[in-house]
Amino acid sequence: MIIGIGIDMIEVERVMEKINSDKGFREKVFSISEIDFCESNRKFENYAARFAAKEAFLKATGFGLLLGYDLSKIEVVNDVNGKPSILLRGNFEDLAKQNNWNKIHLSLSHLKQVACAVVIIEK
Secondary structure, three states, X not given: OEEEEEEEEEEHHHHHHHHXXXXXXXXXXOOHHHHHHHHHOOHHHHHHHHHHHHHHHHHHHOOHHHHOOXXXXXXXXXXXXXXXXXEEXXXXXXXXXXXXXXEEEEEEEEOOXXXXXEEEEEO
16 A cells, blocks of 8 residues: 655755765765765766655655654665665664555656656555
């Protein structure tokens, strides 16, 4: 049963500017493994897509930022084939268990100027 759908789009340049000007932003928003992934290829496009995924997830929950601001605990991971998914940690993991969010689907897309993500949460 689908309990929520979220979508988000963001300009790559906005994320690039934030990373370049706000010391600590990257570490506050992204996990260590996300940073390693993004730094290795198409840096700012990948950061923007992952930021959009975190926002889309929050929208799909129906709670938005009421769930908290520790976005590094919403982690985008890739399987061996490159398919992205969301791994929840900390309070987000606890909320997923409490709310029976058993499956989280994620799709990412990005161009040089814009990135987007769609998240579907199932019970």
